[in-house]
Amino acid sequence: MALIGVQEGSGMELDLRFEAVHEGILVSGSADVEITGECGRCLDPIKYGSSVDVQELFYYGDSQWAAEVEEEQQHRVENDVVNLEPVLRDAVVTSLPFQPVCREDCQGLCAECGARLEDDPGHHHEVLDPRWAALSGLAGTAGSSDPAKSTESVEREES
Numbered sequence: 001m002a003l004i005g006v007q008e009g010s011g012m013e014l015d016l017r018f019e020a021v022h023e024g025i026l027v028s029g030s031a032d033v034e035i036t037g038e039c040g041r042c043l044d045p046i047k048y049g050s051s052v053d054v055q056e057l058f059y060y061g062d063s064q065w066a067a068e069v070e071e072e073q074q075h076r077v078e079n080d081v082v083n084l085e086p087v088l089r090d091a092v093v094t095s096l097p098f099q100p101v102c103r104e105d106c107q108g109l110c111a112e113c114g115a116r117l118e119d120d121p122g123h124h125h126e127v128l129d130p131r132w133a134a135l136s137g138l139a140g141t142a143g144s145s146d147p148a149k150s151t152e153s154v155e156r157e158e159s
């Protein structure tokens, strides 16, 4: 399942121009769509409006130009009607971010415990370098006779 896309049935505002050209009908303009998805870092829901540019030439079925374009890439005017749906879908899909995020600076989730770093910015885990792991016991002992702490307690007693 894609992380992000246009939800089915969501509104779409089209601002399109249709021009008759030799080969067919040139459709150009923009479509305002509502993108919904999930942040790839913190999994929060994402929702934003996006405007995508659309430009597509729909060929007349019997035009000589149509033959010059690869079959699967060409759109055709069928019974005087153009099917915009696949064109719009392509335009939207290409405009979607490869890795959607709720914010550019989204902190994401803690790799250690899965907590949201956003909610807990100071959040971190002691990750001991294995080279120092043997010293961690020593550091603990030193901490109890921390010189800063003992000075503090002395000052408190004096006041």
Ligand SMILES: [Zn+2]
Binding pocket: 039, 040, 041, 042, 043, 044, 101, 102, 103, 106, 107, 108
């Ligand atoms: Zn996020």
Ligand SMILES: [Zn+2]
Binding pocket: 110, 111, 112, 113, 114, 115, 123, 124, 125
């Ligand atoms: Zn954590």
